[in-house]
Structures are given as C-alpha cells and as structure tokens.
Amino acid sequence: MALNCGIVGLPNVGKSTIFQALTSAPAEAANYPFCTIEPNVGIVSVADTRLDQITKLIKPSKTIPTVVEFVDIAGLVKGASKGEGLGNQFLGHIRQVNAIIHVVRCFDDGDIVHVHGRIDPTDDIETINIELALADAEVVTKKQQNLPKLMKNQNKDISSKAKAIQPILEKLEAHLSEGLAARIFEMSKDERELVSELNLITMKDVLYLCNVDEDGVSDDNEYVKSVKEFASKEGAQVSVICGKLESEIASLETEEEKSEFLEAAGLEQSGLQVLTKTAYEMLGLRTYFTAGEKEVRAWTFKAGAKAPQAAGVIHTDFERGFIKAEIYHCDDLFALGSEQKVKEAGKFRIEGKEYDVKDGDIIHFRFNV
Structure with a gap:
C-alpha cells in the first residue's frame, strides 16, 4: 500500500533542504518565500535491518524494500485559507497526502529571513494550523449547505446519512472556526467514519519536525522544548533533525562514507532514517516479507x-x-x-x-x- 507524507511549514523553515537530503532529489532551496510552487515528490526506502538479515540468509537475486513517498509542499502563510500566497493551490496538494510532516524552524540565523521577522516555533505552528483549520471549516460549511437536498433524497441510505451527519458538522464547524484541528475534536468511531469522506486536512496524523542547527540537537534546545509542549496537548509526535547536517550526509557518495560521518558525529542513524521510520509507524503501518531465491521483498500493511x-x-x-x-x-x-x-x-x-x-x-x- 502506498504511504505518502506531505512536508509543510512556513517559508524558509528548511522544508526543501530536508526534502533534498531525504530523497537526494533536486528541490529548489532558496532564501525567499514560495520558491517551491509545484510540489516535489520523492520516494524513500524504509531502512529495515530485518530485510538485510533475511537477504543474507536466503541469498535472493534481488531485494526490494518498502518505501515512503514524501511530497514537498510550498510554504504556507497567514491568509492561505483565503488564497494568500497561492494558498488554495497549496492546500489542494496537502489534501492528497496520508499524513503531514510539519517542519518548524528551531534555530537562529540572521542570514535566513523569517517570514514573521522573529523565531517563535509555537506561533509558527499556530499560524499553519489555523489556516488549515479554517480551510477545513470552509469544506464543512459547503457540505452543510448540501444537506437539505440530500435529506430529501428518495434513497433512504443517502437521506439517513445526511440526517445523521448534520449535528456533527454543526459542532465540527464551530470547532474548526476557532482554528482548532479536527483530529482533537471528540467524535465516536462511527462519527469519524461519517466525516471521513470530507478528507479534512486537520484530521490527518501530524508529526512536528524541529529543524535545528548543528548546536541545537541537544535536549536543552528551548525552541524544541516549546514544540514538544505544544504537541503534547494534541497527542502529536515530535522529531528533531538538523537539515544542514542531513544535507552533508546525503552529499556523500558511498554508504561507508555516510557510516563514518555518522560515527564521527556520535549518531547511530541519520535523522532522516529515524524520520522515515517514524512516519511509517505513525500511521499504524507494519511490514511482512516474502522470501525466495528470486526475490526478498518487504510489504506494507495496516496493523x-x-x-x-x-x-x-x-x-x-x-x-x-x-x-x-x-x-x-x-x-x-x-x-x-x-x-x-x-x-x-x-x-x-x-x-x-x-x-x-x-x-x-x-x-x-x-x-x-
């Protein structure tokens, strides 16, 4: 099954730099907003030591890992839900992904312009989340406007479903209009099933990815602490990565060179390997294998x-x-x-x-x- 994650965030937070390192694909990285207009797409293998071990024992002709697709979506800004900064186009791209990786700037650098003129990770997160919630509120409003017609439908299944969803949408619209994500709106399993067809952006799982500088990977990074505190309130996951460091690793030609670089940096895995695994597990995905002389292959399935x-x-x-x-x-x-x-x-x-x-x-x- 396909797994794709959309990489979002404000302009100039390091999304394209991380994407380039992640996929070794050419995404334009520049110090000005909206340098990424059309989304870049990259396919990344999920590192799995079990697959390597199976290959050593079975000795197949080829080995095929499971993969994650990453989509680099242009930087969103305040007003995106109303079309600011080509917002409608960007929001449309986000609706197509399974999960969201929200890159948050957690480093100081006077040479890289921040769209708000200051570094405030929590404020940055809220700016994006509010725009996504308001965009979802518009979707819910349009759905409500169609309900009277659906309630009169001769097909009882259609009319019954419309009547059942009406009270849920009224409450959900009010929730979203306050800039709150749909994923933290209390709903039963059946209610979630009813609204799933709306494909709400803020219903998707989210991972907050703190982009730090080379000195900010330690646990005492105050910016990262603020992101973790925010994420805990909505039950979201947080990962920390140094986009600059990952770019240096990605530029190395051989796996041996990359391993030596990681060892010198005191790391067992690159941040991108950890990110890929986390994105995979975040959606409750698991791996089984098929193994024979022709091929050993990893397959993704839902837990x-x-x-x-x-x-x-x-x-x-x-x-x-x-x-x-x-x-x-x-x-x-x-x-x-x-x-x-x-x-x-x-x-x-x-x-x-x-x-x-x-x-x-x-x-x-x-x-x-």
Whole structure:
C-alpha cells in the first residue's frame, strides 16, 4: 500500500533542504518565500535491518524494500485559507497526502529571513494550523449547505446519512472556526467514519519536525522544548533533525562514507532514517516479507489486517482467491538459520482467513482465481 507524507511549514523553515537530503532529489532551496510552487515528490526506502538479515540468509537475486513517498509542499502563510500566497493551490496538494510532516524552524540565523521577522516555533505552528483549520471549516460549511437536498433524497441510505451527519458538522464547524484541528475534536468511531469522506486536512496524523542547527540537537534546545509542549496537548509526535547536517550526509557518495560521518558525529542513524521510520509507524503501518531465491521483498500493511487483506497488498487476485498462508516469523529464521530448520523446529505454520498478520512475518500465499 502506498504511504505518502506531505512536508509543510512556513517559508524558509528548511522544508526543501530536508526534502533534498531525504530523497537526494533536486528541490529548489532558496532564501525567499514560495520558491517551491509545484510540489516535489520523492520516494524513500524504509531502512529495515530485518530485510538485510533475511537477504543474507536466503541469498535472493534481488531485494526490494518498502518505501515512503514524501511530497514537498510550498510554504504556507497567514491568509492561505483565503488564497494568500497561492494558498488554495497549496492546500489542494496537502489534501492528497496520508499524513503531514510539519517542519518548524528551531534555530537562529540572521542570514535566513523569517517570514514573521522573529523565531517563535509555537506561533509558527499556530499560524499553519489555523489556516488549515479554517480551510477545513470552509469544506464543512459547503457540505452543510448540501444537506437539505440530500435529506430529501428518495434513497433512504443517502437521506439517513445526511440526517445523521448534520449535528456533527454543526459542532465540527464551530470547532474548526476557532482554528482548532479536527483530529482533537471528540467524535465516536462511527462519527469519524461519517466525516471521513470530507478528507479534512486537520484530521490527518501530524508529526512536528524541529529543524535545528548543528548546536541545537541537544535536549536543552528551548525552541524544541516549546514544540514538544505544544504537541503534547494534541497527542502529536515530535522529531528533531538538523537539515544542514542531513544535507552533508546525503552529499556523500558511498554508504561507508555516510557510516563514518555518522560515527564521527556520535549518531547511530541519520535523522532522516529515524524520520522515515517514524512516519511509517505513525500511521499504524507494519511490514511482512516474502522470501525466495528470486526475490526478498518487504510489504506494507495496516496493523490488524487479516491474511487475505495482507495478501491483497501484493495483488487484488491474491485477496480474492485466497486459500491459505504459509507463515513463519523472521525471528525464527534468524535464530535457526534457514527455512528448512524453521520447518524442522515446528515453527512453520499454515494459517487461514482469520489469521492476524504480525509485523515481521515471512509469508507465502496460496490462492486460486
């Protein structure tokens, strides 16, 4: 399944610099607002040591990791919900992504102009969040205007749904109009299902990404502390990254050079590797593997998926004609050394349609269509 994250924030907070480092793709980075108009898109492999271990043991012809798609969306400004700074165009791009990575400037640099003339991470976050909430409020208003017609529809399912959603939208519109995100609006599971078709921006999961300078990675960065305090109020996640440092790592040609650079900097992983994993896990995504002599491959599935749904990630025919799944866990492969020894140890299982696929399962699907 495809996973894409939109990278948003005010102009000049380091979005394009981070995107370039993340994807090694050419995104224009300049010291003036709106240098990114059309969104840049990059595909990034999700680092997974388990995939590397499986490859060493199975020795396939090729190895294919799972991926995350990152979309670099132009800097939003105050008034974007009303079309300021090409706001309508940018907001349209954000609606298409699964999750939002909100880059927040957490560094001082007199040579890089801040759109507000001062560094205030909390204020920056609220500026973006208010614009996104107001844009969502407009969507909810338009939906409400169509409800009277839908309530009179001869199709009972349509009319009943319209009547059920009306009181929810009234309360949600008031909430959004105050500049508050839909994700912190209290709704039942059924109510969330009713409003899901509106594809509200502020209903999407968000990760606040603090962009710091090389001296600001430590825990005593006051800017980062303020972001974490803000994020805790809405249950959002926070990551810290040094865009400049990540750009230097990305410019190195070999993995050996990158490893040496990280070791010299006292880091086990690059901030971008951590970011990719966090974005993957933020949406409740997990990984299973298929393994054979031709190919070892990682596949993304939603946590809680049954075997047929996980099979459908490979191809809809696999789900439609699902018969059974032959399964063992990668941990058993690592402990025993080969698939044959896994079988001899009784760790190889046959599972049916009701099996809950586990993160790290190695699966061979049987199907017939």
